Amino acid sequence: MEQPYIYILDPYPQQAPEQTRLYPFFQFLRDGRLTTSRCKKCGTLPWPPRVVCPECMSDELEWADLPREGKIYVYTVQETGLPPGYDPPVVFAVIDLANGVRLLSVIEDSEISEIKNGADVELIVKKVPQDRVMPAFRLKR
Amino acid sequence: MRRVALIAAGLTRFGIRQATYRELIQEAGKAAFDSNKNVSPKDIEGFVLSSVFPERSAFQSHVACLAAESLGVRPRKLFGRVENMCGSGIVAIRTAYTAIVTGLADLVMVVGAEKMNVPVPTEAALNMITGLDRDWEGSYGLAAPPMFALSAQAHAAKYGTNEEQLSMVSVKNHNHSKNNPYAHFQKGSTMEQVMCSRMISTPLRLFHCSTMSDGAAAAIFASEERAKGLTDKPIFITGTAQAAHGYAVANFHRDLSHWPALKEAANDAYAMAGIGPDDIDFAELHDCFSIAEIIAYEELGFCEKGEGGKFIEQGLSDYGGKVVVNPRGGLIGCGHPLGATGVAHATEIFLQMRGEAGPRQVPGAKIALSHTNSGPGEHHILIFEKGF
Numbered sequence: 001m002e003q004p005y006i007y008i009l010d011p012y013p014q015q016a017p018e019q020t021r022l023y024p025f026f027q028f029l030r031d032g033r034l035t036t037s038r039c040k041k042c043g044t045l046p047w048p049p050r051v052v053c054p055e056c057m058s059d060e061l062e063w064a065d066l067p068r069e070g071k072i073y074v075y076t077v078q079e080t081g082l083p084p085g086y087d088p089p090v091v092f093a094v095i096d097l098a099n100g101v102r103l104l105s106v107i108e109d110s111e112i113s114e115i116k117n118g119a120d121v122e123l124i125v126k127k128v129p130q131d132r133v134m135p136a137f138r139l140k141r
Numbered sequence: 142m143r144r145v146a147l148i149a150a151g152l153t154r155f156g157i158r159q160a161t162y163r164e165l166i167q168e169a170g171k172a173a174f175d176s177n178k179n180v181s182p183k184d185i186e187g188f189v190l191s192s193v194f195p196e197r198s199a200f201q202s203h204v205a206c207l208a209a210e211s212l213g214v215r216p217r218k219l220f221g222r223v224e225n226m227c228g229s230g231i232v233a234i235r236t237a238y239t240a241i242v243t244g245l246a247d248l249v250m251v252v253g254a255e256k257m258n259v260p261v262p263t264e265a266a267l268n269m270i271t272g273l274d275r276d277w278e279g280s281y282g283l284a285a286p287p288m289f290a291l292s293a294q295a296h297a298a299k300y301g302t303n304e305e306q307l308s309m310v311s312v313k314n315h316n317h318s319k320n321n322p323y324a325h326f327q328k329g330s331t332m333e334q335v336m337c338s339r340m341i342s343t344p345l346r347l348f349h350c351s352t353m354s355d356g357a358a359a360a361i362f363a364s365e366e367r368a369k370g371l372t373d374k375p376i377f378i379t380g381t382a383q384a385a386h387g388y389a390v391a392n393f394h395r396d397l398s399h400w401p402a403l404k405e406a407a408n409d410a411y412a413m414a415g416i417g418p419d420d421i422d423f424a425e426l427h428d429c430f431s432i433a434e435i436i437a438y439e440e441l442g443f444c445e446k447g448e449g450g451k452f453i454e455q456g457l458s459d460y461g462g463k464v465v466v467n468p469r470g471g472l473i474g475c476g477h478p479l480g481a482t483g484v485a486h487a488t489e490i491f492l493q494m495r496g497e498a499g500p501r502q503v504p505g506a507k508i509a510l511s512h513t514n515s516g517p518g519e520h521h522i523l524i525f526e527k528g529f
Contacts, residue, residue: 008197011267013276047391048277074298074397076290078282078342083266086282092342094291094390094397104278104390117298134280 011083012128021051024063029133034123036101038064047103067098068123069140075107075115095121095137103135110139145241146368146375146528148361149177150491152484155356155476156325162199162256163211169252169357169481170212176491179371180248180361182212187219187240187249191233192480193226197268199256208252218246226272227285227429228513229253230358230483231383231521237362238378247367253484254357257477265353273516274389285429285516286350288390290342292517293432295397297344299447302435304344306450308335310431311348311473313459318470320501325354325476349431354476358484360491373529376494380414380524382406387518394518398447403440403512403520410522411442416508418442421524423465423493423503424510425486428472434458437512438466465503468493483521486511494527 015026028035038045039053040060052059075093082088091107093115107115109124119139126136151172153165160168174180190205201207205222209215219240225232230253237249257265270279273288296302312332318324330348338347368375386402387393394401411417418441426441428434435449443464444452452458458466469475469489472482492498493506511523 009267011270011275011282012280048274048389074291074294076287076294076342076344078287078290079340080347081266081284081286081341082263082282083270083284084261084263085267090282090287092281092283092287092291102391102395104281104283106281117294128280 011085012130012132012134015132022049025049026133028063029125029135032123032125034066034068034135035063036066037061045101047101066101070095070097070121070137072107072115072117072119072121073102074117077112091115093121093137106136108136108138114139143242143244144365145238145378146363146365147378147487147491147525148363148368148372148375149173149180150358150360150488151176152323152358152481152488153356154323155354155478157258158355160355162195162201162254163207165256165355165357166208166252166254167211169254169359173250173359173361177361177372182214184248185214185216185250185361187237187246188214188216189219189233189236189249189251190222191229191251191253191484192222193224193229193255194268194271195256197271198259198265208254214250219249225519225521226515227427227477227479228483228515228519228521229480230486231511231513231523232483234360234362234483234487234523235381235383235521238381241362241364247364248361250359250361251484252357252359253481255478255480256355257353257479258355262353278389278391286345287342288516289430289432290345291390292397292436293344293430296432296436299396299398300450302432302450304336305332306435306453307344307349307431308332309453310428310434311335313453314428314467314471314473317468317501318474320499321469321475324470324474325352326470326474345430345432351429351472351477354478356476356478356481356485358481358488360484360487374495375528376491377526377528378523379526380410380416381522382409382413383521385519392518397517398436400436400440400517400520402518403437403514406520406522407441410524414524414526416524420508421464421510422506422508423468424512425469425489426466426471427482427513428467429477429514431473433514434466434471441510441512460503468498468501468503483511483513486513490525494525
């Protein structure tokens with residue numbers, strides 16, 4: 001008998017239009033665009049994206065492109081102890097995009113020995129189960 | 142303002158326990174009632190439970206009523222569960238404190254409990270990512286070890302804090318927990334053992350990390366008036382504060398080696414108690430990872446910013462130093478059943494103030510600080526003073 005889909009065993013974000021109002025983020029990401037919500041009233045550009053502006057409580061938001069390049073502030077290489085479904089090593093990095101927006105992501109498709117604080121990185125689209133996507137980065141080529 | 146006294150406390154052994162969630166609650170509750178024979182379950186007016194994810198690890202929600210029923214408590218003035226990830230225990234105590242200060246209740250029991258270990262150990266790691274920003278960060282597999290490793294990397298880059306200094310925290314706390322029969326780890330450790338243990342997330346090795354332990358702790362608080370009839374050894378909460386500056390790692394303070402939310406909470410708690418960091422005789426600090434204890438020394442004002450590594454190196458956080466940090470062994474020595482940890486701090490403070498801590502007794506302990514974090518951006522503090 002096939003096991004039904006159990007939501008609490010699925011660590012990845014819900015991305016479909018019937019699940020999240022932020023579904024355009026994931027559609028843009030498939031096209032290689034990194035975006036977030038921008039408040040039409042006060043211009044706040046938060047990360048992660050919202051449906052209400054955390055600074056002025058406006059719900060008049062629009063999608064804004066973020067730079068696809070940034071620098072590693074700090075990183076760590078996790079070698080053991082990852083949750084099931086995640087294979088080591090995983091390189092977690094705090095990335096400052098060129099416009100100052102900061103996000104936590106992973107560095108993939110790169111030589112781990114070449115990863116350094118301050119290194120330039122560029123966006124890649126990471127495929128995760130059930131045809132979903134997440135932003136990730138690699139050392140700039 | 143009405144004063145609030147800690148009048149009873151007890152806990153279970155922490156570790157990989159052959160016991161269920163509700164059995165741990167019963168053990169800890171009994172230990173608390175055994176510590177003060179003047180209080181019985183039927184006297185308890187308020188009941189606050191601290192538990193982080195029993196829905197996942199024990200397949201049980203609606204746990205406050207379960208815990209109360211398990212202990213024969215029928216609360217009628219205050220009742221509920223709190224969940225703030227790893228710092229939940231202090232949040233539960235603050236809830237009890239607030240209820241007593243306002244006069245809502247005179248006698249409130251706090252229980253913290255967590256069943257961390259499940260048959261397949263990696264399931265616990267999956268449970269842990271629910272405590273981070275699951276949609277935007279946890280879904281990369283990010284749990285607590287890499288999150289704190291990022292602070293360690295920032296601290297190393299800015300202040301030169303090194304692996305030896307990180308390891309000294311672990312050796313100190315493992316050596317303290319040798320004297321604690323309730324600790325998960327009671328064999329002590331050497332620098333070599335710590336520095337050769339397997340890498341978890343650079344630069345944090347296995348022995349730099351607290352561990353997944355099952356356990357529970359319980360404490361009973363009373364108004365000053367009610368306490369008079371129940372104990373001649375009250376321990377008063379004289380200061381308490383909290384601060385949160387961010388949930389996602391992306392939204393923590395830009396400099397990850399600085400935890401300004403902790404500094405802010407500490408200063409508020411000191412001001413409320415009318416004391417400063419030099420007045421603290423011993424501290425129960427949230428050493429979920431060794432770097433967390435080092436940064437806490439700095440933000441709590443035990444040393445200058447950036448000097449936390451030297452503070453451990455010079456032995457200033459050990460017996461005979463400036464302030465004894467984590468005499469029970471901390472989270473690294475005792476283990477970290479999430480919801481229980483902050484309440485276990487109160488249990489240690491109860492024993493130390495009464496001079497009942499045995500070989501780990503801090504001589505002349507009169508003022509203690511308890512700190513828990515719920516990640517680098519969120520901190521909770523209590524200050525206790527001996528009232529006898």
